Amino acid sequence: MGVTIDIGGLEHGRIVFAPSPLAELCMVLHALAQPAHHPNLASWTTATAARLDPCLADRLLEAGFLWQVSYSDVFMPFAGLPAATDGPRLPGATLAEELDLLDRLPDERFVAAALEHCALAHYNEGGGPSPLTDPAARTRALEAAAARGPRQLGFTHRLLAEPGTVRAWLRRLLEDCEEAFFGETWRRISPGLTAHARHQTELLRRKGLAAALAGVSTALSVDPAGSVITVDKMTTGDTSAVDPELGPGLVMVPSTFGWPHLLVLHAAGWRPVVQYPVRSAELPGPGPVELLQRRMEALAHPMRMRLCRSLARGPATTGELANTYGISAPEVSRHLSVLKRAGLLTTRRQGRYVQHQLDLGTVARLGSDLVEGILR
Incomplete structure (x- = not known):
């Protein structure tokens, strides 16, 4: 599993680290809509939600499917526009600049991105006919939206009937978010994101791509030939940063509010973007999906x-566990080997005995319910 990005022959100067206020606003809105995904932001989400104007809160609820479960590509319009002559088109420095880029997306591309919530963007499958012009695609769009819910169906009807009106409505909503809470938040976090992007750019220049990716996330790696980046995710997909029709380039977007999410824009017809959380000292890095499995x-x-359950309470030898559970020592050893290969046990030698103990810190990362069940 994972998403691969073809970078064969791509000059390192076309791999750009840059913060994006619009992409970060998407993460902020997601954190407000799904606070359980972001326990580290609990105080911020609680305080911000409490002071939201009720009218704005209702409007955010109306559009929530654009960021609540999936993340619409409308929040990264720079990736859907023609490349600049000197490299990939970059995010704007301000939210207003990025909303201007969003206004420049062709209607068909805007509509396809806005309909990702009902799986109509044909993600990474080469696209398809637009529901703006193709009756069959329009019917499928409305049927898929109806299956998602009345709010999605109403939005899809409006979007297909008057995409320009929906564009203006969305822009005004995001501008109101900036005025209500995001402007202050962005002023606070943008200097750190800019400094991080500058550091990563220098790391790429001085030590190469592998070192720069290591500074992004342990979930990113590059093959020995330096031609493919792999993003370790529980999904599959592929994209290219060297597509001649799109123009070469890969944009890496750091995020303060994104943890634990790691996003890869790999839609057909869009240049690839990786939006990754900037890790703080207290937040653990992601483990490989294979290890989780x-x-x-x-x-x-x-x-x-x-x-x-026994090993969570204290260390024990193989013989002690065999006596406790009435099974043979070899059978206990086989089970302990599986747990040890999964990185769930620690061992230490006490004289001629080997004692095993459950690594509660590792288990806690799998979920508090699991720890409570074991210790109950």
């Missing part, structure tokens, strides 16, 4: 869960 499989066995 190994840990979940290791904990799926009822005997291994029972062993974890």
Whole structure:
């Protein structure tokens, strides 16, 4: 699993680190709509939601499907416009500049991006006929929106009937967000994001792409030939930063509000963008998806869960566990090996005995319910 970005032959100067106020506003709106995804932002989301004007809160609820579950590409319009002569088109320095870029997206592209909430952008599949011009595509759009809910259906009807009106409505909504809460937030966080982007640019220049990606996230890697970037995600897809029709370039967008989400724009007809959270010291880096799968499989066995219960309370030897649960020592060893390969155990030698103990810090990253169940 994962998303791959073809960068074969791409000059490092065309890999650009740059903050985006519009993309960050998407993350801010997502955090407000899904506070459970962002426990580290609990105080901010609670305070901001409490002081929202009720009218603005209702308007945000009306458009919430653009950022609540999936993230519409309308928040990265720079990637959907023709490339600049000296490299990829970059985000604007201000929200107003980026909203101007959004206004420049052709109607068909804007509509396709705005309809991602009902899986109509044909993501990474080469696109398809526009529901603005194709009756069959229009019917599919309305049927898919109806399956999502009345709010999505009403939005889709308006979007297909009057895309210009919806554009103006969305722009006004985002401008009101800037006035109400985002402008102050962006002034506070943008200097740090700019400094981070400058540091990553210098790291890329001095130490190369592998070092720069390591500074972004452990979920990003580049192959030994330096031709493919792989983003470790529980999804599959591919895109190219060297498509001659789109113009070469890859934009890396740092985010303060994005953790734990790591986004990759890899839609057909758009240049690739990676929006990644800037890690703070107290936030852990993401583990590989393969390791997560190994840990979940290791904990799926009822005997291994029972062993974890004992090992969460204190260290124990293989023989002690065999006596406790009435199974053979070799069987205990096999279960412990699975848990150890998943990185869930620590071991230490005490004289001629080897003691095993559950790594509660690692288990806690899988979920507090799991820890409480083991310790109950």
